[in-house]
Every structure is written in C-alpha cells, then in structure tokens.
Amino acid sequence: MDTIEDQGSIKRVVILGGGTAGWMTAAALSHRLAGRGVEIELIESDAIGIVGVGEATLPHIRAFNTAMGIDEQALIDRTQATFKLGIQFVDWGRPGDAYIHPFGAYGEPIEGIDFHQVWAARRAGGDVTPLDDYSYPVRAAEACRFQRPTSDAGSPLSTFSYAFQFDASLYAAFLREVSCGRGVVRTEGKVVEHHLDAETGHVAALTLEGGRCIEGDLFVDCSGFRGRLIAQALDTGFEDWSHWLPCDSAFAVPCQTVAPVGPYTRATARQAGWQWRIPLQHRTGNGLVFPSAYLSDEAAQRTLMSNLEGPALAEPRRLSFRTGRRRRLWDRNVVAIGLSGGFLEPLESTSIYLIQLGITTLLDLFPDQAGMADDAREYNAIMALEFDRIRDFLVLHYVANQRDEPFWREMREMAWPDSLSAKVEAFVSRGLLPDYDVGVFHPPSWLAVLIGQNIVPRGWDPRVDRLDAGRLSAKLGGLRGAVRNAVDGTPDHMSFIRAKGRPMRGAV
Template structure:
C-alpha cells in the first residue's frame, strides 16, 4: 500500500503545551506539513508551571535556543533541586538535587560506602557529600565548566521561569518556523460518521478548520480527547489526594536561591519559585481535609514578601487519560493527565510526549500498532512518575493531622512498595529503563523521608577503615574547592542573562 503522508496538523490550544508542540514540530517535521495552532486570548491558561527539571535543556538544545537568551527573555533563574520541608517529619528538611551524591568507586554506587561509614559512626548527613546541596546552601551557581573541571562532573540544572513569557517566547520561535496561529474559540468538533476520526473543528467566527492529525492542548477541558472522542480519565486521587491549589505571586526577595522550596502544611504543601522579577507561590491541598479559605490563609501567612496580585484558585484531578492517543487525536499537556507540580514534571511530560509522537509520527493510515505503542510508553512514564510522587506523601512519620495520617497509612502501588522494600533491605535502587528519575533521585527522597537501609553491599568492605575515611574526606574536599569557585546565583545572572526592566 502506498504511504499517505500527513499533510495538515492542527493544534488546539496554546499555552506551554501548545507552543512546545508547535515549536518542536515546526523544527523537525518536513516543511510540506502545514501546522496551525488555534487559541483564544479569552481563555486563561493555568500558567503556574514555572519550575522545570534538567530534561528541558534537551528541548532547548534540539530547538537550537541560546540558553542565556532563553533565561533573559523568560525572566528566569537556575534550579539545582527542590528543598522539602516538613515532609518526613515536622521540622525536618532535605533537598532532592539534580546531581549525584558523592562519587562511585570501583563500580559500586556511593550510597553503600556512606551506609558503611554511617554504621561505623564515621558519617551522618548524606548531603555532606552532595556538590549540588552545598552549592544550594551557599546560594551559588554557574556551569562548572566556567570555573574549572572537577572529578565530580558539572552541575546538573534546570530553570525557573515565567510560564506566560515562555509560551510567548516559543510562539515567536514557532511562527518564525512556519506555524500559523489562529485566534478563536472552538464551538464544535465534527467526527467522521464511518471512522469516528475528527474531521474538523468549527470556530465561533464560523470558520471551519480541517486536518489529518489533531493535537489536543486544550488543558483540563480535554476538548477533543475527552469532549469529542469520549476517552475516559483514570483517577489517581486515592494515591495523590490533593485536588486544589491557590497561587499568588509576591515581590522578589534576596538572596536569590538556586532551588525551589516545597513546604508541607497540615493538608498539603506550598511551593516557592524564585524568578528575576518576582517569586511564584502556591498552596496545593486536598479539599477533603481543609477549605479553600483556610488554604489561602495558610499560603498568605507563609509568604516572605508582599503579594503583587490576588490569589487565584485552581481545581484538578490527579490521573491520566485511559488512552493518550485515540483515532487521529493525541492529547498533550493537561488534557492528557495531571500529576501535580510536586516534582516539576508537567513541562517535562509535554516535551516527552511530543518527542515520542515525533518518533512514532504516523501517516494517514494511523496504524493501530503505532498508537498502541505510544499509549504504552507514555502510560508507563506516567505510572513511574506517579510512584515517585506517592513516595513523598506515603513515606512520612507525620500523624499530626488527618491528611498526613491518611497519606502514611494508604495502600500504595505494588511497584512502589517493592522499590521501597528493596532499598530498605539492601540500600539498592533498581531503576526501570523508562523511569524519568535517576537512582540518585530515589535515594535522596527515600533517605530524606526516613527510609533507613538495614544493610549495604558487601563490596563496600573492600576498603579498609582508613581507606574509607580518606575516600569520604577526598569527596568532601573536592566539593569545598568546587563551591568556593562559584559566583552567587544573583551574580551569575547579572553577568550573563539579566532581564531588562
């Protein structure tokens, strides 16, 4: 059978999801494919996803973006990790950094040497051996290649940025690469009576737009995937019970921290995201354990500067679409699912889904095997991220409120239970191939929230006590020397990518 290439792609919805999709497709697909994006200025985007993880740098590199220009145009800052306060227990704090802790030795991961030293009373805090944590504590940042090489490698980093400015930045890029933007509200979706495929969308203006492939970036509404095609939503609230948020910006405060803060409260948690021109804040909570009024009061009581706008409420249900790709429609962004912003994965899932779609890009036959494979791999990634988020809530000693008692005692997915059991028994992390989070991420969150391994790998006993002491001391000195060479986070931004007034 002769192949029938896709000729027209229609993206429904703008915001971060729509414009990442448009930018990537316009960069990588043949120019013969016409890409159109429909959005309406009358529909407000969620726009609270201002923190990212290091994978966004791959997207920037693929698009050929200048990193310093990107940070300047989005009034961004740099991010080395997330500080979690009051999660394992009230008054406790740890950072999930983007880098490894320590260094492996003779093919054995560092945590086993640390566990041996800890058992012998020679070591205590795991993060004493984290380059990223100590850079965070010092408020310092720069790509390490700018200040000299270190045996520990460079700093792995991501960004905080203004999501509205980011969408605008990507829109400029996409339009320069041939994407057509149409302003308008969609009033109707027409399906083919024989195939059930989407044939066209009708705008309030009366215009009709046809396409071969439709990308649903319409947010929580799921205008195409849910509304027109009726694909069910799988609710994960039993594991991730938070379903509301209140967001508010406030004035910038110094020092400018190179990390996000996530502080647990009685029925949820609060984010703090530092930008060049302001600080983004929000309180994620469960309305089964508190009210919107109380959550807003808690948020406002824990800000460190005056607000610059009124608090804005948001509603969501954690979970995913039963199918992300159905017929000739692929859901991207909030229309495909939502896993709350605890580990800043929302923007990653957008770029990951677009990347997988480009890898499996169809022709007009829309081969069912291609669609099944896309749904399998995207679904697996959602499940692995879900497990990592559930770990934060479930692995806690907190029982001071009804919310935390529920989280501590809830049943969790078997996949997570087995991973926790393995680490507790042996200090070992077995990472699945599709897992977004590296071994170091799992180790930091488990240790930070109180999972105490009862054993370490016997290969760690190859070192004598003196050799172990020297090894840990050497790691400590390398970190000291590296951090001392870094400028402060604010100094680096002022020198390289400060936004205009």
C-alpha cells in the same frame, strides 16, 4: 494525482491550545517537520486563557530547547528565568526536617560499589556525616551559588545538571514568536463544535465560534484540563489516581522576590498539602497545593498568604484538578499533550517534562494515516510507563512522612501502589535503588527522597565490609573537600545571571 507515498501522509496538523503545551508542540513540530510539506495551525482562545502556572522545570528542558534551536541566553532573558539545581523539601519527614533533591550524583562509586552503599554501611557504624556533604548541587544550592557544569570528570563540577525556573506566560509568548516565525499559523478563536468522520471515528474538523471550519489530518489536543478533543470529542476514559494523590486544589499567587535568590524550588509541607516557592528574576511564584477534603478554601488561602516571603503582587487564584491520566493519550487521530493528557500534581515539576516527552515521542513515531493505530499503541505504552513511574515517585513523598496531622497520618497508612512497596522494601533490606531505562527519576533522586524522609537501609552491599577502613576514610574526606572547594569557588547565583554567562572576576 497523489503518489502512493502521498496517499497516507499527514498534511495538516491542528494544535488546539496555546499554553505551554501548545506552543512547545508548535515550536518543535515546525522545527522538525520543516521542508516536509506539513501545514501547522494552532488555535487558541484569549477568552479562555491559559492555566498560567508551571514555572519549575527539570534539566531535560535544556535538551529540548537546544533541539528546537532555542538559544539558552535568549530564553533566560525573555522569560526572567533563574537556574535550578534541585527542589528543597521542608518539613516532609518530620516537622523541622529539610533536604534537597538535587539534579546530580552523591559521591562516586568506590571500587565498583555504589556510593550510597558505602555511606549506609558507615552510617550504621556510627559515622554521622550527612550524605549532602558529598553533593555539589545540594551545597551550592544552599549557598545560593550557581555555575554551569564542566566536563572535567575528576571535579564535582561535572556531577550535576541544571534546569530553569521561568515565567510560564513569558515562555509561551516566546515560543509563540519562535513558532510563528517558522510558519505556524495562529488562529484566535473558540472551538465550539467538533466533527467526527462517520467511518473511522477520527476527528475531521473543528468549528470556531463565528462558523469557520478547520480541517486536519492529525489533531494535537493541548486544550488544558478540559481535554476538548480527547475527552469531550472522543470520550477517552480517565485513570483516576486521586486515592494515591488526593490533592485536588491550589491557590497561586506571585510576590516580590526577596534576596538572596536561591537556585532551587522549595516545597514546604503544611497541615494538609504543601506550598511551593519558585524564585524568578522579577517575582517569586507561590502556591498552596491542597486536598479540599481536608482543608477549606479559607484556611488554604490563609496558610498561603501568611507564608509569603515578600508582599503579594496579586490576589490568589484558585485552580482545581484531578490526578491521573487518560487511558489512551493518543486516541484515533488525536494526541493529548499537556494537562489534557493528565496531571499528577506539581510536586516534582514533571508536567513540562511530560509535555516534552509527548512531543518527542510523537515526532519519533510521526505517523502516516495507514500506520496510525500502531503508532498510537506504541506511544500509549511509552507514556503510560512514564506516568506510572512518576506517580510512584510522587506517592513516596506522601507515604514516607512522620507527621501527626490527620491528612499525613492517612497518607502514611494508605495502601501503596504495589510497584512502590517493592521498591522501598528493596532499599530498606539491601540498599537497592530503582534503576531502569525508562523513567525520568534515576537512583540519586530516589536516594535523596528516601534518605531525606528518614527511610534508611538496614543492609548494604557486603563488599563494603571488605574495603580498607583507612583508605576509605581518606577517600571520603577527599570527596567532601572537593565539594567544599568547588562550592567556595562558585559565584553567587544572581551575579551569574546578571553576567549572562560571561566569565566573572574571581569565579573558577
């Protein structure tokens, strides 16, 4: 007989999908739920396959891997990973512009005043020093150098974080090995039918081609864009954001990696849409993300293929998507994680971050049958806020452009989300940056994109005007010198990878 505690506990979790989302979920759940008597089964279909892109990450992935007990060096070796200090945006403001959105701070507060306020006031007074001179990750990335941060609070080496660029298929395969080693049951097969409980409307079971029936208490839908459970079984609505983020297509193609391999992802604006370049150890991932209403497939392929740095290693592959998210990412006993839950577009490498957030939030709330509706409400509120804030940040890149092509003119002139207009107005009038607890992008990220795309503050913190000019100049000179010295002492990125984290001769 069940104990009272047992009556409502989750005993079987079924994960549908074996892409990045499915295997990240399996690895995390098998680690965190170990010893709690929960069976985990993952269903994937080789015939359907995985989306196979998604190679640039944010620094948060490191905390996730560590929490899952995944060794960083093993990850780098197994996935042909390179390091990432930020994203370089080329031609986004005006053609010819380039800036890096770094994973790190600019300068440091001066007498309690945010550094960018000081910089903005000096700029208005005629100081032409670029903000980037105060950023170690920007200057190190440009120089194709990398080393891990240190904890020395006085050094520019303590002011940044880093992420990875890796082969998505190898990452999924690596996590599959880890998960199966921890007892996750992998089932190969295609789900062709779902069964809902007549009373609760919950998903009760899935039937595979061939007839096998798989039951579960909780289902994690990681089935990719099709949303086999969240959309096809439960018909949860979709909040469509394509009026703000109209790119709906991509062509992806790998090419040979050409030295030097910079520790950053590149996003170059094109006539309509933009092109990514993600350098890995063994190849470089490339793709053109574009709005099909403005660019034909033929023109998109031509643009992509004529802008590769090395010889192509395959034929370009086409992908279609719709930007937005499910109205509820957790509906009844189904949690949609990964592309099944929504997709904003890959401009700021946020999808894997959202997968990770979905998993950790699910684990924090890990439900029992009785409290599931409350857990779902909380989960949906957290995820909706994250999606909304990422959306605003992405839209900023599009609206803050000074390009001439019809696509870019229309993006500039469209109605912005109100929440974004308020943020930009606060920055222009007074140099204020969005700073909230929830949301992946912090003030330095907003600053990088705003300044990088030529939106500058007209006002600043009045306390800046009371700083002693001579002492301030000396302080700023010292900060710039420290960044320069730190970059000079940083090893070449690929040499650092080859040394596998061992101390290198000549390195600091």
